[in-house]
């Protein structure tokens with residue numbers, strides 16, 4: 077997000093889901109789309125099978141989309157910047173880039189060209205293992221299209237170089253004039269239903285709603301006036317920094333609404349110590365999650381089917397959820413709980429419905445100003461939607477980037493923080509599967525999804541399996557410098573030799589006991605996609 | 615571009631080149647029954663229920679596959695058409711085991727509707743039902759091929775809408791059936807349980823298993839909402855009966871972003887809502903190291919308010935942090951950061967977008 081915001085002035089998905097089906101070239105990198113965003117995966121497949129689109133997949137794993145790809149670049153995990161720079165090297169040296177666009181709409185091209193100069197296809201092949209000829213073919217295919225859409229997800233961001241990876245993706249799209257046009261764009265696919273909305277609403281330590289920086293006096297003054305309090309002018313801690321502060325004893329209380337860091341965060345042993353070190357842990361959830369079990373106070377809340385409100389999907393579309401059934405027992409909607417707590421603490425919150433809160437959001441959040449319940453009754457609206465006559469925005473950066481000119485960032489390849497060595501000879505990559513979701517709180521309490529994928533599996537290449545004496549379906553021990561888990565092996569060619577893969581949905585074999593909390597210095601996203609492990613028969 | 619002129623049932627209408635007779639009839643609110651035809655998939659003319667009379671054509675033609683031509687004269691409602699339609703539907707009816715009394719599709723079945731619309735009292739034929747076993751090897755989709763009319767909608771939905779490429783026609787002639795390759799059960803196949811095939815099936819051959827005996831279609835309250843899982847934000851209906859979500863269905867008319875399609879999580883991942891382990895009362899750990907025990911809301915809110923106020927007083931606002939959720943609504947996220955910033959006065963608010 078930070079990467080895209082730096083390049084374009086906005087971190088959101090530039091284009092719309094429907095456009096993906098009707099473009100000329102799709103470049104999918106670091107997104108296992110058919111499993112994590114199945115309906116977008118469906119549109120990618122339809123684009124290829126029915127609309128004649130070409131598909132380039134850049135991914136170390138043999139994900140389902142590779143079956144539909146015209147070109148599949150299988151890079152070594154964590155070498156994304158090298159591959160992207162390599163693509164741009166070819167595009168610039170063969171003069172395939174969109175020169176007028178670069179001149180009129182962007183800045184920083186010279187510096188970019190200078191850095192990518194050394195990323196020749198041969199050099200990139202040595203770093204990433206991607207054959208030089210394939211790299212050239214992919215570069216030409218992408219550059220020659222009139223409209224090409226880039227899709228990416230956690231496979232790009234969950235690296236120590238995550239922000240750089242994103243900047244590289246943005247570079248590539250701008251170089252070929254693909255931003256600000258229908259069917260083009262740089263499209264980060266958000267993993268969770270309302271990540272976009274949580275960011276839009278200012279649940280980030282450095283910004284107020286609609287990305288108005290806390291350091292901006294004018295923005296702060298607006299909120300101070302509306303809320304009747306003085307607001308701090310400096311950014312606070314990110315989630316990983318909070319854990320560290322709790323560990324050090326500087327943070328005394330943590331209020332967690334609907335999250336389960338005891339399964340989702342890297343290096344769980346450290347997380348548990350941190351949470352136990354707090355004076356007060358408040359957890360609001362629908363089940364007694366691993367995190368809630370450690371809490372001093374657990375507040376039962378309503379699920380999505382038991383309350384009204386809105387979610388903002390990955391294409392910035394604000395859509396309604398509606399109360400269908402009553403919450404069990406005394407569980408209440410999260411907004412009702414916050415309201416009650418605030419009133420008890422002496423700060424009046426008068427809300428009696430979710431809609432009343434949206435009315436306040438409309439006043440203070442320029443991009444949501446025109447998004448009222450009345451207008452989205454039948455179909456959601458895409459922000460920015462600055463007033464109630466505005467039709468919403470299908471794609472961003474038309475004619476002009478949010479920040480003015482698009483900014484190229486010259487980015488060098490940096491290897492992952494922890495590479496395999498003698499003691500820990502394999503790379504572990506973590507992710508999700510179609511049938512489970514995040515920490516499993518919901519999917520593992522549902523019959524069908526559990527039936528289809530009941531337990532965690534370690535995906536391991538046949539050659540590695542032979543080497544370590546592991547049979548398909550047998551129990552293995554996986555250890556990293558931080559911890560170890562027992563898990564069943566699934567021998568398959570999906571992951572390349574030297575890399576194993578597992579999901580983080582299961583507490584019984586929690587991937588995050590192993591993962592490395594090394595953070596991307598800007599985005600503060602942990603490196604879930606690469607850490608060094610050892611595997612042996614259990 | 616000038617339109618093509620033709621007449622349907624004596625009415626002069628205009629059409630665009632490439633349109634089928636069926637499409638033009640529908641555009642002009644003239645009803646032609648269909649079974650195998652389904653929007654977003656190829657027209658195959660398999661069921662032949664959409665037969666119409668075209669002047670100067672020797673036989674009746676399937677309107678879903680018939681492109682319009684200039685000057686064409688079409689009749690959709692002659693006795694000849696009806697007779698042919700009745701014969702087809704009677705054959706479909708009698709070659710399957712269509713016992714509406716216990717069928718999950720009762721009241722929401724296109725075959726049943728057509729029998730009624732064609733005013734068929736009883737089928738003329740007496741054919742032994744095929745005698746397939748009902749597939750009961752998974753908890754999500756029930757397959758009763760005794761009710762299958764071989765319209766092929768499921769095959770086309772799986773291959774052309776979802777591109778999951780699981781279903782096909784297997785065997786031929788009187789043995790013909792639809793299903794995954796090698797005659798496997800769904801659960802053994804590559805099926806990803808998107809449920810598209812169930813959504814399009816016009817009969818009770820494919821139904822949602824967990825909805826079995828859980829309520830009739832006309833008793834169901836449909837509540838439109840947005841899926842709670844991934845960032846696509848699919849639009850869906852929760853079908854509610856007696857306070858419980860019985861099934862989840864897509865609706866093509868809701869349009870973007872999913873036009874009625876869903877994935878396994880949206881379709882079959884919602885029963886967690888009624889799971890017995892849901893938290894129903896606030897829990898308090900009244901002493902460090904003690905157990906979590908039930909409390910009233912009043913007590914819990916008091917406890918939190920007092921403890922937060924005390925910590926704020928002793929260590930300052932920045933000793934308190936908040937983590938919000940990508941699973942909560944915009945309204946709740948807005949309120950959460952407002953609470954942290956305005957009520958607590960803390961700078962520390964984040965959520966799990968990074969993870």
Ligand code: SF4
Nearest residue numbers: 772805806808809811
């Ligand atoms: S559920 Fe989906 S994948 Fe499975 S057979 Fe039906 S349409 Fe195909």
Ligand code: SF4
Nearest residue numbers: 762763765766768815
């Ligand atoms: S299972 Fe349903 S959709 Fe498929 S061919 Fe049979 S009747 Fe048609």
Ligand code: SF4
Nearest residue numbers: 841843844848877880
């Ligand atoms: S139904 Fe599937 S694709 Fe659609 S929003 Fe839910 S999880 Fe995502």
